[in-house]
Amino acid sequence: MANNANAGLRITTNERDFIEAAIKEDHRIDGRTPFDYRKLHIKFLREDGSVEVQLGQTRVLAVVKGEITQPYPDRGNEGSLAIYTEFSPMGDPAFELGRPSEMAVELGRIIDRGLRESRAVDTESLCILSGRSVWAIRVDIHILDNYGNLVDAANLAALAALLSYRRPECTVGGEDGQQVIVHPPEVREPVGLIIHHIPIAVTFAFFGDGNFQVLDPSLKEEEVMGGRITITINSQGEICAVQKGGGVGVSASELMRCIRIASSKAQSITETLKKAVEVHEIERAQRKIRRHRNLPTEIEAEVEMEEAPEVPEAPMASEPTEPEQAMDTERDINDERMSDATQLESNEIKNADAQVKKSSRAAGEKDIFAGGESAWGDDAKLTPLKGAPGTRSSFFPLDSDALVEFDVAAKAVLRGGVSSQRMSSKVVSAPLQRQISGQIAAAAVYANQSSAHIAEEARSLGPIFPRVADMDSTEGIVSVEGTEAELGVLGNSTLETELVNQSEDKPLNFLSSGKKKAKKRKSGGVRQN
Amino acid sequence: MTAMEEEGAPPSLDVSQRTDGRSASQLRPLQCSRGLLARAHGSATWSQESTTVMAAVYGPKPAAMRKENAERAVVEIIWRAKNGLPGSYEKEAEVVVRRSLEFIILTALHPNTAISVILQVISDDGSLLACAINAACAALVDAGIPLNGLLTAVGCGVTHDGQVFLDPTKLEEQKSKAFVCLVFPSRPLSAVSGLPADVDGEPFEHGILTSVTHGAMEVDEYFTCVENGRAATAKIAEFSRNSIERSQKRVSGAV
Numbered sequence: 209m210a211n212n213a214n215a216g217l218r219i220t221t222n223e224r225d226f227i228e229a230a231i232k233e234d235h236r237i238d239g240r241t242p243f244d245y246r247k248l249h250i251k252f253l254r255e256d257g258s259v260e261v262q263l264g265q266t267r268v269l270a271v272v273k274g275e276i277t278q279p280y281p282d283r284g285n286e287g288s289l290a291i292y293t294e295f296s297p298m299g300d301p302a303f304e305l306g307r308p309s310e311m312a313v314e315l316g317r318i319i320d321r322g323l324r325e326s327r328a329v330d331t332e333s334l335c336i337l338s339g340r341s342v343w344a345i346r347v348d349i350h351i352l353d354n355y356g357n358l359v360d361a362a363n364l365a366a367l368a369a370l371l372s373y374r375r376p377e378c379t380v381g382g383e384d385g386q387q388v389i390v391h392p393p394e395v396r397e398p399v400g401l402i403i404h405h406i407p408i409a410v411t412f413a414f415f416g417d418g419n420f421q422v423l424d425p426s427l428k429e430e431e432v433m434g435g436r437i438t439i440t441i442n443s444q445g446e447i448c449a450v451q452k453g454g455g456v457g458v459s460a461s462e463l464m465r466c467i468r469i470a471s472s473k474a475q476s477i478t479e480t481l482k483k484a485v486e487v488h489e490i491e492r493a494q495r496k497i498r499r500h501r502n503l504p505t506e507i508e509a510e511v512e513m514e515e516a517p518e519v520p521e522a523p524m525a526s527e528p529t530e531p532e533q534a535m536d537t538e539r540d541i542n543d544e545r546m547s548d549a550t551q552l553e554s555n556e557i558k559n560a561d562a563q564v565k566k567s568s569r570a571a572g573e574k575d576i577f578a579g580g581e582s583a584w585g586d587d588a589k590l591t592p593l594k595g596a597p598g599t600r601s602s603f604f605p606l607d608s609d610a611l612v613e614f615d616v617a618a619k620a621v622l623r624g625g626v627s628s629q630r631m632s633s634k635v636v637s638a639p640l641q642r643q644i645s646g647q648i649a650a651a652a653v654y655a656n657q658s659s660a661h662i663a664e665e666a667r668s669l670g671p672i673f674p675r676v677a678d679m680d681s682t683e684g685i686v687s688v689e690g691t692e693a694e695l696g697v698l699g700n701s702t703l704e705t706e707l708v709n710q711s712e713d714k715p716l717n718f719l720s721s722g723k724k725k726a727k728k729r730k731s732g733g734v735r736q737n
Numbered sequence: 738m739t740a741m742e743e744e745g746a747p748p749s750l751d752v753s754q755r756t757d758g759r760s761a762s763q764l765r766p767l768q769c770s771r772g773l774l775a776r777a778h779g780s781a782t783w784s785q786e787s788t789t790v791m792a793a794v795y796g797p798k799p800a801a802m803r804k805e806n807a808e809r810a811v812v813e814i815i816w817r818a819k820n821g822l823p824g825s826y827e828k829e830a831e832v833v834v835r836r837s838l839e840f841i842i843l844t845a846l847h848p849n850t851a852i853s854v855i856l857q858v859i860s861d862d863g864s865l866l867a868c869a870i871n872a873a874c875a876a877l878v879d880a881g882i883p884l885n886g887l888l889t890a891v892g893c894g895v896t897h898d899g900q901v902f903l904d905p906t907k908l909e910e911q912k913s914k915a916f917v918c919l920v921f922p923s924r925p926l927s928a929v930s931g932l933p934a935d936v937d938g939e940p941f942e943h944g945i946l947t948s949v950t951h952g953a954m955e956v957d958e959y960f961t962c963v964e965n966g967r968a969a970t971a972k973i974a975e976f977s978r979n980s981i982e983r984s985q986k987r988v989s990g991a992v
Contacts, residue, residue: 254787255860258819265775269859273820296817298793298855300776305815348820350857352791353774 217302219431227432231415231422236429238264243423243469246357248480250368252488256398257373261365264426265355267299270365271348272373276388279335279342287334287342291320291349291366299351299358311358318451319349319363322407322440326448329370330402336378341388343375345401356426359438363409364481371406371485374398407448408477410470411438418458421466423473437463439470443478752900755909757786761902764891764969769871769980771879777855779880783872785904787862790869792876796852804851809844815855816869830856830866837870837890837920837947843883852882863906864892866918866949871973878981886924887977888946889970893917893962895954901961903969915952917959919966922946923974943967 227237234242246264253260257272279286293316295303303309308316323329334343347369349362376398378390413425413433425433435455440448447467452458458466752761759765765786774780777793784790800811814831816823834856842852854876856869867890874888894905894916902909910916922944945963954962 253789253860258860260859267774269857271820292820294817296855296857297795297815297853298774298777298791298817298857301795301798346820350817352793352857353776355775 224432231420245424250484252372257369259365259368261361263361266361267352268361268365269350269352270369272369274343274345274375276341277344284339285335286331288344289324289329291316291347293349295351300354315359318359318438319366321449326407328405328407333402336388356430357411357424360409360411374400405442406478407440407442408474409438409440410473412466414456418456441470441474443475445471752902764904767976769875779876781872781875781879783868785868788868789859790872791857791859792872793855794876794880797847797850800851805849808848810847811851812839813853817857819858833949841884841886843885846883863910864904867892870920886922888920889923889973890920891966891969893966895958901965915954917950917962920947921970
């Protein structure tokens with residue numbers, strides 16, 4: 209039975225028999241076991257809300273856009289979320305422009321039910337003026353390459369795009385209090401959407417009389433299969449949607465087994481997705497901090513999921529963070545943030561310092577800003593500040609990467625989406641993480657809700673981060689040494705100096721030196737490993 | 738310039754201080770990868786830093802009855818914007834790209850067939866049409882469609898005070914007085930031998946194949962754009978050719 213009326217792919221009888229016979233013996237034509245997912249690769253593009261997901265050779269691009277419209281009359285308090293899936297002929301020669309085929313409609317509906325009807329995306333927070341202005345979020349899903357199981361890939365792409373999307377912040381003002389003011393991203397940090405849970409779509413294909421199931425069917429398996437089921441389930445084990453449209457009948461016990469497998473797969477995919485989002489957030493924050501340096505940096509946050517027992521490893525190159533380099537970055541961070549009027553003087557001093565080369569820094573010049581000595585600096589002698597919030601007895605010097613982490617975490621907390629406890633990043637050591645989460649609570653107190661520049665407010669009251677006491681710190685510092693290497697690992701962050709030194713897979717990045725030499729040739733087609 | 742005029746003039750772009758540190762005649766970093774898609778006969782992604790377009794080529798394949806031509810292959814272009822419903826911009830872009838590609842594709846070799854090029858905008862940061870044409874060209878090469886040359890496209894902008902600069906970003910396009918997309922042929926390698934290298938004494942590469950302007954500019958400014966664009970396309974063509982040669986070597990080396 210041709211579930212996939214795919215004019216582009218003609219499968220021979222021999223292939224069909226072979227695939228079916230192999231599955232009956234628990235073999236699949238691409239070497240996977242029956243309940244293995246293909247390699248998953250989530251790539252966040254530079255723009256917020258654009259994600260490309262690769263599941264094996266299936267590629268899907270999801271783009272999220274928001275605009276302000278009038279709400280539906282019966283739902284004046286809610287914004288809207290709409291999923292658009294138009295299959296372009298790019299992904300499959302059988303896809304034709306014009307009216308969406310039933311496959312396209314079905315895919316759109318499954319994703320819609322999983323995301324919208326299960327209330328994964330909070331629509332009430334999208335309301336600006338009740339009954340007048342709300343945010344309408346639109347997700348466009350483009351199928352770049354159809355190699356089987358579009359539903360799972362498209363769902364994941366939509367989720368990742370929604371998680372990484374940032375809408376401009378807007379406030380209500382004007383004389384009558386009815387005017388909506390949209391703040392451009394340069395003025396106010398855009399805010400993310402509130403996502404309550406993450407529904408993952410898991411698709412099984414049935415063969416034979418329904419007694420053989422495989423997970424994540426590839427293109428040829430889809431041609432041969434007798435039926436399929438998609439289960440949209442989140443990591444808490446809540447089923448958001450089940451779609452079994454026709455096809456061969458399956459016994460209830462087999463179905464329950466599939467649901468159990470789906471539940472465990474959903475958990476691991478959710479972990480992968482969350483990790484990818486975090487890495488992306490961190491490099492995004494890094495990019496913002498370094499923006500003024502006028503250097504384009506190619507950063508792609510990519511996380512790959514290995515099947516089964518291996519811990520998913522993000523391909524991150526560890527770089528030695530030169531202390532001097534970190535210094536400059538920190539200084540620049542300070543320069544960037546300090547726009548507070550009272551800080552102007554020290555700002556000027558800092559600016560002057562920043563021009564001077566590292567030698568003066570190494571000589572032990574201290575930054576002078578309200579509250580005392582600077583807390584960032586590997587070589588600075590730091591003493592605990594009395595009365596500083598959350599002062600504890602053993603601390604770690606926080607370098608620029610930890611600062612970024614903090615910033616990201618703090619922003620996330622301010623957005624109200626993530627609690628500080630859930631901010632778990634594997635690259636941060638446990639004691640550092642506890643410290644950070646404590647400071648996040650403090651930061652939230654200091655910070656102004658509408659402003660994302662938390663550091664300003666915090667700075668005026670003194671440095672948030674407690675200082676390292678010389679005597680107590682030996683252990684602390686030693687333990688951090690190990691983690692600092694990890695801290696330096698975030699994303700494929702290319703420091704200012706390391707532009708050309710990238711792994712073969714990454715695009716060469718050349719700079720304003722005028723050389724336009726970059727070329728990159730990905731090895732064609734299949735990604736091995 | 739009176740004070741009033743200055744007030745009325747839109748914010749001018751300072752070409753010597755572009756936000757990404759480039760000079761007026763500097764292009765953004767180029768990046769081209771081919772053979773990414775498994776289903777398409779040929780595919781390529783072309784990036785000019787933040788502007789990325791993915792092109793997929795299917796063909797020659799049987800054409801729809803009403804469209805087929807008994808003498809030549811029909812070239813069809815589908816332009817997919819990043820989001821939203823297709824509008825007039827997409828239609829116009831499709832026509833421009835189609836006419837440009839029809840110049841290089843040897844359509845007479847495949848009558849009664851269709852060659853479709855699907856362009857997907859991945860991200861748009863200025864010079865989109867140029868990026869798309871470059872991507873389409875690379876995808877055609879990847880698909881093995883016989884061509885009588887390659888195309889190189891570049892974007893060029895003119896500021897309000899008459900300065901010409903290359904490869905505008907989206908912000909620069911919005912702030913400039915006018916910008917133009919120029920496409921030049923580049924023909925060192927061709928499937929058809931014996932084609933004249935010169936036309937009326939001018940090298941073949943100097944001919945403008947396609948020019949799409951937005952906004953009004955002076956005639957001199959336009960010619961300056963063409964000069965600059967021509968010089969830039971020499972570099973782009975070199976990059977493109979090296980990229981193709983390298984991948985061909987890899988393919989033949991593997992065999």
